[in-house]
Amino acid sequence: MPRESAAEPTEPTVSAVRPASALPPGRPAEQLLAELRDLRAADAPTRGGRTFAYVYDAGLPDLDELTEAAYGVFATVNGLDPTVFPSVARLENDVVGAVSAILGVPGAQGSFTSGGTESILLAVKAARGHARSARGVTRPQLVLPSTAHAAFHKAAHYLGLEPVVVPVDPLTFRADAPAVANAITERTALVVASAPSYAHGVLDPVAEIAAAAEARGVLCHVDACIGGWFLPFLARVGLPIEPFGLSVPGVTSISVDLHKYGYAHKGASVVLYRDAELRRHQYFAYAGWPGYPVVNPTVQGTKSGGLLAQAWAVLHHLGHDGYTALARRVALAADQLLPGLRSLDGIRVLGDPAGSLIAFTVHSSAGTPDLGLVLHLADEMRERGWYLQPQLSCDGLPPNLHLTLTPATSDRVEPLLADLAEALTAARACEPVIVDPALVELGATLDPDTLTPEDVAGFLAFAGLDGAGGLPTRTAPVLALLDALPPRLKERMLTEFVGSLFRI
Numbered sequence: 001m002p003r004e005s006a007a008e009p010t011e012p013t014v015s016a017v018r019p020a021s022a023l024p025p026g027r028p029a030e031q032l033l034a035e036l037r038d039l040r041a042a043d044a045p046t047r048g049g050r051t052f053a054y055v056y057d058a059g060l061p062d063l064d065e066l067t068e069a070a071y072g073v074f075a076t077v078n079g080l081d082p083t084v085f086p087s088v089a090r091l092e093n094d095v096v097g098a099v100s101a102i103l104g105v106p107g108a109q110g111s112f113t114s115g116g117t118e119s120i121l122l123a124v125k126a127a128r129g130h131a132r133s134a135r136g137v138t139r140p141q142l143v144l145p146s147t148a149h150a151a152f153h154k155a156a157h158y159l160g161l162e163p164v165v166v167p168v169d170p171l172t173f174r175a176d177a178p179a180v181a182n183a184i185t186e187r188t189a190l191v192v193a194s195a196p197s198y199a200h201g202v203l204d205p206v207a208e209i210a211a212a213a214e215a216r217g218v219l220c221h222v223d224a225c226i227g228g229w230f231l232p233f234l235a236r237v238g239l240p241i242e243p244f245g246l247s248v249p250g251v252t253s254i255s256v257d258l259h260k261y262g263y264a265h266k267g268a269s270v271v272l273y274r275d276a277e278l279r280r281h282q283y284f285a286y287a288g289w290p291g292y293p294v295v296n297p298t299v300q301g302t303k304s305g306g307l308l309a310q311a312w313a314v315l316h317h318l319g320h321d322g323y324t325a326l327a328r329r330v331a332l333a334a335d336q337l338l339p340g341l342r343s344l345d346g347i348r349v350l351g352d353p354a355g356s357l358i359a360f361t362v363h364s365s366a367g368t369p370d371l372g373l374v375l376h377l378a379d380e381m382r383e384r385g386w387y388l389q390p391q392l393s394c395d396g397l398p399p400n401l402h403l404t405l406t407p408a409t410s411d412r413v414e415p416l417l418a419d420l421a422e423a424l425t426a427a428r429a430c431e432p433v434i435v436d437p438a439l440v441e442l443g444a445t446l447d448p449d450t451l452t453p454e455d456v457a458g459f460l461a462f463a464g465l466d467g468a469g470g471l472p473t474r475t476a477p478v479l480a481l482l483d484a485l486p487p488r489l490k491e492r493m494l495t496e497f498v499g500s501l502f503r504i
């Protein structure tokens with residue numbers, strides 16, 4: 001092998017096809033670190049409270065030092081085998097125990113995972129295994145309010161379950177508990193409620209949904225990925241928060257991301273089950289090969305001990321008091337932002353946000369949600385240095401902008417509102433976004449599975465997404481086009497687009 005690869009560089013095709021991936025003879029560390037820092041310049045800022053999605057900034061500069069140092073201590077440890085690295089089991093039990101102390105019940109057991117998606121995949125896998133062994137379900141279904149996170153659809157896709165989607169209440173954006181109850185069948189492996197939902201930040205009626213599931217002998221997962229480490233601390237500040245943890249009758253598992261309001265670095269989440277017997281279905285064990293006997297509690301095999309160590313450190317450093325103070329700061333930001341938003345002409349906050357996530361739409365002069373205005377507003381805000389997350393329309397739910405509030409955003413509400421008012425005026429003055437009706441018509445006839453690479457390339461070029469000239473600075477025309485496409489075509493186009501970003 002070494003011989004062959006040594007000969008390869010002389011072949012002109014190798015260097016011509018893959019110039020960027022050729023490994024250099026070696027470069028000094030300083031230079032590489034400088035390059036990494038330079039690369040960050042074009043990114044959205046992750047600290048400072050101007051990026052209202054993807055990042056969770058506690059606004060405490062010392063925290064990054066702690067997480068980085070804690071990661072460093074455990075960076076070389078392999079979490080694959082807690083018998084060789086017992087420290088991993090100790091740290092994981094501490095972290096899962098801390099989550100269980102707030103959201104669990106006596107006897108609850110869980111795992112530390114790489115994120116919300118993995119926690120959800122595992123909860124669905126456990127439910128599938130449980131439904132098969134306890135109830136003989138061989139063609140399992142997953143009952144999901146339409147606002148359940150896309151990760152459940154991913155889990156259904158990976159694990160072979162059929163998603164059964166139940167529309168939410170179009171005014172409150174909360175799951176419709178009676179409709180969810182009606183969707184439960186003999187084949188249902190798991191019913192889901194969100195605390196709160198990502199899209200609109202509203203709390204589903206967890207107790208009602210869990211009771212309906214329990215009455216049918218079906219498991220119920222509460223997706224508290226984003227609210228699980230925030231709402232309990234809001235409750236400590238004295239705000240009325242409906243219970244949503246495992247102590248609610250019928251709730252059998254829950255996911256809680258520590259890399260969101262736990263303020264750990266990314267790669268930190270917990271999935272918790274009411275007992276070890278349920279968690280058993282999450283594990284994978286294999287002793288039928290000649291290598292070491294495998295027991296993988298989670299998706300990964302080899303895994304860094306560093307992510308666990310940094311999550312453990314931040315959790316214990318902030319503690320109850322730290323998290324309570326941070327939750328209070330977020331709540332204050334929301335208290336200031338919500339009336340400010342509502343006072344802006346044409347802005348409508350969606351539903352009754354449970355605390356830290358706010359979605360709002362923008363109305364046209366006719367008084368209806370206007371996709372073009374929503375998207376122009378996002379672009380105008382981006383030009384003013386703020387990232388607000390556009391969410392497209394979906395089954396009658398309006399397009400909107402989504403804000404994740406963090407402690408770091410709490411000092412920024414006034415400038416944010418001032419810029420929003422200005423950006424709104426600018427958005428209204430923009431050319432209306434008009435999607436070519438011929439293109440929409442064409443989209444309705446295209447079969448996403450049989451499109452040729454040329455069809456796709458043509459479509460992307462038309463949308464300005466072919467990479468020529470880099471990413472578009474104004475996203476409104478592109479997103480408006482996407483919004484008008486049927487979901488599966490939208491998925492195909494987005495897949496091609498993202499694939500085009502990762503091209504070597």
Ligand SMILES: *Cc1c(COP(=O)(O)O)cnc(C)c1O
Nearest residue numbers: 115116117149197198223225226
């Ligand atoms: C973030 C989130 C997820 C997915 O988690 P990742 O950490 O992004 O994988 C799932 N559900 C909700 C409610 C979330 O907010």
